Amino acid sequence: MSEEAKNAKCLFSEEHVRLIKENYDDWFKNCLRDDDRAMEGKYFTHSGIPVKLIYTPADTEDIHYMEDLGFSGKPPYVRGVYANMYRGRLFTVRQLAGLGAPEDCNKRVKYLLDHGATGVSILFDLPTIRGYNSDDPEAEGNVGQCGAAVDSIWDIDAFFADIDLGTVSTSIVTHLPSTSLVIPGMYFAVAEQRGTPITKLAGTCQNDFIMETCVGSAPEILPPSVSFRMQCDVVEWICKNVPRWNPISFNGYNLREAGTNAITEVGIAVANAIATSEELIKRGMKFDDFAPRMSFFWDLHNDFFEEIAKCRASRKIWYKIAKERFGAKNEKSLLMRFHVQTAGVTLPSTEPLNNIGRSAIQGLAAVFGGCQSLHLDSYDEAYSAPTEEAALVSLRTQQIIQTETGVVNTVDPLAGSYYLEYLTEEMTKRVFAYVENIEAMGGLVSAVESGWLHREISNYNNKYQKDIETGAMKVVGVNFMKSEDANITPIEVFEYPETYRRQKAKLKRLRKERDNQKVKGCIKILREKCHSKENLFPYCMDAVKNLVTHGEIAEVFREEFGLWPFPLIS
Amino acid sequence: MERKIRVVMAKLGLDIHWRGVYLVSQFLKDAGMEVIYLGNKFPEQIVEAAIEEDADVVGLSTLGGNHLALGPKVVNLLKKKGMDKIKVFMGGVIPPKHIPLLKKKGIYEIYGPDTPMEVIIKGISDSVSVN
Numbered sequence: 001m002s003e004e005a006k007n008a009k010c011l012f013s014e015e016h017v018r019l020i021k022e023n024y025d026d027w028f029k030n031c032l033r034d035d036d037r038a039m040e041g042k043y044f045t046h047s048g049i050p051v052k053l054i055y056t057p058a059d060t061e062d063i064h065y066m067e068d069l070g071f072s073g074k075p076p077y078v079r080g081v082y083a084n085m086y087r088g089r090l091f092t093v094r095q096l097a098g099l100g101a102p103e104d105c106n107k108r109v110k111y112l113l114d115h116g117a118t119g120v121s122i123l124f125d126l127p128t129i130r131g132y133n134s135d136d137p138e139a140e141g142n143v144g145q146c147g148a149a150v151d152s153i154w155d156i157d158a159f160f161a162d163i164d165l166g167t168v169s170t171s172i173v174t175h176l177p178s179t180s181l182v183i184p185g186m187y188f189a190v191a192e193q194r195g196t197p198i199t200k201l202a203g204t205c206q207n208d209f210i211m212e213t214c215v216g217s218a219p220e221i222l223p224p225s226v227s228f229r230m231q232c233d234v235v236e237w238i239c240k241n242v243p244r245w246n247p248i249s250f251n252g253y254n255l256r257e258a259g260t261n262a263i264t265e266v267g268i269a270v271a272n273a274i275a276t277s278e279e280l281i282k283r284g285m286k287f288d289d290f291a292p293r294m295s296f297f298w299d300l301h302n303d304f305f306e307e308i309a310k311c312r313a314s315r316k317i318w319y320k321i322a323k324e325r326f327g328a329k330n331e332k333s334l335l336m337r338f339h340v341q342t343a344g345v346t347l348p349s350t351e352p353l354n355n356i357g358r359s360a361i362q363g364l365a366a367v368f369g370g371c372q373s374l375h376l377d378s379y380d381e382a383y384s385a386p387t388e389e390a391a392l393v394s395l396r397t398q399q400i401i402q403t404e405t406g407v408v409n410t411v412d413p414l415a416g417s418y419y420l421e422y423l424t425e426e427m428t429k430r431v432f433a434y435v436e437n438i439e440a441m442g443g444l445v446s447a448v449e450s451g452w453l454h455r456e457i458s459n460y461n462n463k464y465q466k467d468i469e470t471g472a473m474k475v476v477g478v479n480f481m482k483s484e485d486a487n488i489t490p491i492e493v494f495e496y497p498e499t500y501r502r503q504k505a506k507l508k509r510l511r512k513e514r515d516n517q518k519v520k521g522c523i524k525i526l527r528e529k530c531h532s533k534e535n536l537f538p539y540c541m542d543a544v545k546n547l548v549t550h551g552e553i554a555e556v557f558r559e560e561f562g563l564w565p566f567p568l569i570s
Numbered sequence: 571m572e573r574k575i576r577v578v579m580a581k582l583g584l585d586i587h588w589r590g591v592y593l594v595s596q597f598l599k600d601a602g603m604e605v606i607y608l609g610n611k612f613p614e615q616i617v618e619a620a621i622e623e624d625a626d627v628v629g630l631s632t633l634g635g636n637h638l639a640l641g642p643k644v645v646n647l648l649k650k651k652g653m654d655k656i657k658v659f660m661g662g663v664i665p666p667k668h669i670p671l672l673k674k675k676g677i678y679e680i681y682g683p684d685t686p687m688e689v690i691i692k693g694i695s696d697s698v699s700v701n
Contacts, residue, residue: 126584126634138612142584145635216586222608251572259589348684382683383665385633469687478684566609568592 005137009373010064011056020058027054033281046303047261055418057129063421068316071413075314076423079412080370081335083500086408092373093398094119094171094339099385100144109163111388115395116171119169119203123147129216131177131182131554134503138218146385146497147173151503156186157193159221165484166196170203171339171373172529174253175215175228178222178557180207180247182550184234185541188242192544198369200428204246204295204339207234209255209445210268214453222557223564224448230536237537239290240552246295248276249339257345259461263427264311267434268453269296270317271444274435277326287326291333299344300362300369307362308414309423311369314338316424317431337449340366341375349382351477360397367407368414372396383480430558451567458568514547522546523556530560574654575698578625580608582632588663588685591631597687598629598694613643620648620656624662626698633663637672645676647700657697661685 012020028037036053043051052059063069070076073083082088095112099105102433109120124147125141133151134143143149150156160168165187173189174180184205188198209227222230231248238247250269260268273294280290296314300307318336322328347355359376366374376394378386386394402408412418441447467473474480522543529539540553579595590611595607606623608616620628628648639679641660648654652667657678664672669680678691 126586126636130584130586132584140583140612141636141639142634146633257589258587349682350684352578382663382664457589458592458596461589462596465597465687467689475684479686566588568607 008066010060016059018059020056021427024054024058026054026260029422033391045262045265045423046301047305047306047430048432049306049423055422057418060418060421060425061376063425068425069415069421070341075334076319078312079415081315081372085370085411086402090402090408091371092119092169093117093402094121094169094373094375095175095391095395095397095398096103096121096123096375096386099123099148101147101502102148102150103161103502104144104153104499105159106161106163108388109159109389112395113163113168114246115392116399118277118393119171119373121173123173126151128550129179129185131176131178131551131557132502133507133549133551135507136551143503149298149499149503150183150186151507152547152549153189154510154547155503156183156493157190158188160190164196165191166200167193167492168202171249172203172205174205174207175251175323177207177209178212178213178432178554179550180205180234181230181536181540182544182553184238184245184247186538186544186550189541189545198242200243200244201242204249205238206236206249206251206297207247208249208251209324210272210448210453211251211254214450214457215251215258220558220563221566222561223447225411226557226561228275228279228445232276232283233286233535233537234530235290235294235508236280236283236285237535238303239285239293243293246293248293249295249297251297251499253297253299253341255457256301257343259457259464261460262301262303262306263430263434264460266314266317266427266431267312267438268444270314270431271435271438271447273288273318274321274325274439281326284377286307287328288330288333291322291326291328292330292335294373296336296338298340298371299339299343300340300366300367302346302358304361304365305417305420305423306427307365308368309420309427311338311340311366311430312412312420312424313427315370316428322331323424337372339373339375340369340371342366342377343420344377344381347377347379347381348478351483352379352382354477355379355381356393356397359394363397364401364405364407368412370412394426410555446515454567463486510547510549518546519543522548523552527554527560530556574602574604574627575627575695576604576606576623577627577629577694578606578608578616578620578623579629580631581610582616582620582630583612583634583636584610585598585632585634585636586610587631587633587662590633591629592630594629594661594687594690596694598691601691601695603694613640613647617647617651617653618646621651621653625656627694628658629659629694630660631662634662635639635663636660637664638668642675659690659694659697661690677698686696 069078072080126142128150132139134149174183209231211229213224235391236249238245252265252269256265315336319334322334342359363376378390378394380390526539595605599605645658659679661681
């Protein structure tokens with residue numbers, strides 16, 4: 001770009017902006033009422049960015065189109081990661097499946113695929129996420145609740161019975177790095193057994209040490225540095241062996257749900273991506289070897305324009321980091337691709353059908369934000385994992401957005417909105433400042449170890465709840481416009497009381513049929529490798545192939561690495 | 571000096587969602603109660619802590635579906651130890667049709683997701699002054 005082009009006044013001429021500013025002053029003084037003027041400066045977005053009554057070109061006068069926005073598929077990617085965006089490929093309609101036993105989930109996965117879903121996210125029950133077998137006393141009451149029970153490779157095989165792993169795109173919602181070392185390995189091993197080369201597999205695993213230590217944390221979790229090492233082990237091994245797989249999804253979503261604003265959500269995920277990149281480079285990989293496969297996961301909350309701005313800003317932030325900090329050469333390393341789930345935390349149990357409206361609006365924001373895949377939360381979110389009917393409404397809402405509204409026909413259709421561009425710039429600045437603050441604390445792992453992030457979450461929640469209690473934040477039907485006869489919609493919940501018994505019987509059979517000498521051998525090696533610098537993934541995968549259970553592997557981790565106490569315990 | 575109401579709060583079993591329980595704990599503290607937050611615990615550990623801490627109330631949080639299996643267990647263990655004067659409250663994601671079942675099994679009160687904090691605070695205070 002020539003000097004002249006660079007310095008040229010950006011979207012509007014200087015005279016024009018001056019004219020707007022003069023007229024703005026006049027308008028502000030003479031057209032508004034005293035009340036309006038008194039309120040100026042008192043409106044904010046959800047994350048605290050000031051919101052003016054009106055935006056004009058004067059608020060976006062510093063934006064240089066080519067440098068700050070550009071074209072879709074071109075730096076800084078504000079307008080989208082692909083040139084043709086949704087005309088080329090619509091966002092993946094990815095609804096969740098997972099409840100009960102793997103055999104039940106298999107039916108749900110087929111149901112969703114038969115109704116036009118193009119990918120699936122598979123969820124696990126809490127014992128699976130936290131590494132306890134279904135027959136462990138600690139698992140009592142949680143088997144098959146909130147997700148599927150997976151104890152061994154047999155369960156993953158059953159989960160995907162009659163489904164071609166070579167064609168489906170699967171998101172394995174493992175949450176924790178310690179679980180991501182095990183369950184994706186089961187999936188890869190099942191594919192191998194069925195003759196599908198793992199190089200053909202497409203999907204994502206959620207693999208985030210923030211999830212292990214701050215979001216889904218409880219006492220008795222692995223220490224942050226251990227969880228972080230495991231996270232990097234998963235990324236390293238998968239990048240080298242399963243090239244079409246996204247080995248990490250930097251999980252802003254669950255952090256947001258646990259309690260943060262949009263700036264923290266993106267700031268923490270980006271800080272984690274930086275820390276992961278630095279660790280993998282230390283291990284001898286090149287940034288371009290792994291960056292193209294890193295993906296992100298955002299929570300689309302209620303503040304419509306701020307959420308769209310967040311999505312657009314996050315692409316620019318990652319582009320700058322990849323380019324300027326890590327010297328990315330491969331264009332794919334520059335792309336922040338992300339999955340979106342709408343905000344479960346915004347869906348109350350009161351008048352649940354209203355949640356169809358909330359999710360649709362949040363989903364629309366995700367599409368304006370240029371997401372690569374989308375999950376819409378169901379209206380029964382506050383009651384249970386979605387029933388079949390509720391899941392279908394979510395799926396249909398996505399299809400309505402895709403086919404009936406026309407919003408997918410042109411790229412980034414809200415670009416140029418003075419308000420949105422102002423917010424996008426503000427978001428970018430504030431996220432960068434947040435990331436700098438984390439680095440000043442010695443990086444994300446140290447910040448987590450100090451308990452800082454737990455306090456951030458706790459402080460945010462306290463304020464959020466107080467705002468609801470005082471009515472400063474209004475929730476329709478809950479603390480605003482309450483109806484006398486609320487809760488009239490009967491909500492059915494899914495229950496699989498049989499899961500526990502079935503999983504227990506399966507485990508019994510597994511322990512009898514497997515070669516227990518081999519099992520002991522696998523566990524012994526894994527135990528040793530915990531204390532080496534070696535990547536743990538292949539040892540876990542070898543173990544699951546030999547029918548070692550997930551709970552047995554997780555027990556090795558707990559014994560060898562010890563447990564970290566939750567920082568906020570009184 | 572008037573004795574403060576003592577509340578032992580816990581996440582039930584393996585459930586990982588700590589937002590609600592921690593928040594309620596803070597609001598109860600702000601309302602002048604003595605709150606001991608245990609983190610994730612199983613019924614035996616919760617009952618042990620409740621007795622040791624001389625609790626008036628036990629608050630159990632569950633969003634993970636283990637409410638039927640583990641909630642009544644706490645009530646029964648307290649009864650077994652002769653400590654059933656300690657009231658057991660539950661909160662979280664609990665399907666409406668399970669609420670009468672839990673109450674029948676001795677859970678004193680159950681609070682769903684949209685419950686205002688003042689309702690919880692009042693519910694606990696009232697339950698203690700009944701003694």
